[in-house]
Amino acid sequence: MLGGIGLPELLIILLLAFIVFGAGKLPGVGKALGQSIREFKVAVNKSVEEDAKQD
Structure with missing residues (x-):
């Protein structure tokens, strides 16, 4: 999704x-x-750790 953002785009956003x-x-x-x-x-x-504990 964000793979198409390059240096020119970042400069425009900044x-x-x-x-x-x-x-x-x-x-x-x-x-x-x-x-x-x-x-x-x-x-x-934290959510991932809680899910791992439930398994």
Whole structure:
């Protein structure tokens, strides 16, 4: 699904994020996104471990 995203596409996405959020808010947005991804990974791993225990 994301295999078609290359460097030009990433640059366009970053440029749009810079325009929408501004330079001052980008670090906060990046931090929030990183925390969300981290929490999602923890939840997925916890779910996989619980499924393995049930088997």
